[in-house]
Amino acid sequence: MSERPHPIALTVNGVVREAEVPARRLLSDCLRHDLGLTGTHVGCEHGVCGCCTVLLDGAPVRSCLTLAVTADGHEITTVEGLAGPDGALSPVQRAFAECHALQCGFCTPGFLCTVTALLRDNPAPSGDEVVEGISGNLCRCTGYQNIVKAVHRAAELTAQTGEEPVTGERP
Numbered sequence: 338m339s340e341r342p343h344p345i346a347l348t349v350n351g352v353v354r355e356a357e358v359p360a361r362r363l364l365s366d367c368l369r370h371d372l373g374l375t376g377t378h379v380g381c382e383h384g385v386c387g388c389c390t391v392l393l394d395g396a397p398v399r400s401c402l403t404l405a406v407t408a409d410g411h412e413i414t415t416v417e418g419l420a421g422p423d424g425a426l427s428p429v430q431r432a433f434a435e436c437h438a439l440q441c442g443f444c445t446p447g448f449l450c451t452v453t454a455l456l457r458d459n460p461a462p463s464g465d466e467v468v469e470g471i472s473g474n475l476c477r478c479t480g481y482q483n484i485v486k487a488v489h490r491a492a493e494l495t496a497q498t499g500e501e502p503v504t505g506e507r508p
């Protein structure tokens with residue numbers, strides 16, 4: 338059965354991107370295969386691991402559970418959009434590097450997007466709030482301790498520098 342393509346236009350990391358996608362194309366596949374943004378990783382493909390997390394109008398979503406057509410006209414921020422225009426790492430990215438919060442890095446794009454939104458909404462989270470905030474992202478390597486440290490460090494860096502932790506807009 339052939340599937341009729343649907344034209345969509347997404348603002349991805351501040352740039353309008355157009356694609357023609359079947360109705361069932363996942364946002365994760367659209368980003369990776371149609372738009373070439375392979376920084377968004379796909380692990381479980383059924384909403385469990387959080388690897389594929391991106392920001393949709395500023396809110397973290399699992400792109401493997403989101404149809405690309407439903408994102409038509411909306412703003413998406415992927416891991417490629419977290420750094421500044423000059424390539425300078427965001428406070429969250431710097432903190433992950435500084436605290437050794439990654440090993441293989443497969444889970445990292447999802448964590449970075451999740452934590453970016455977490456700190457935007459709660460710039461000084463408690464220990465429990467950090468654990469709760471990252472509870473939807475799985476990491477098979479780190480044991481989470483350095484990720485938790487990195488979230489607190491990112492909060493410090495954000496407070497020190499006054500940088501915005503995220504580029505996307507809240508709905």
Ligand code: FES
Pocket residue numbers: 378379380381382383384385386387388389390399400401402
């Ligand atoms: S790939 Fe989307 S939640 Fe695992």
Ligand code: FES
Pocket residue numbers: 438439440441442443444445475476477478479
């Ligand atoms: S660093 Fe390997 S899965 Fe998290």
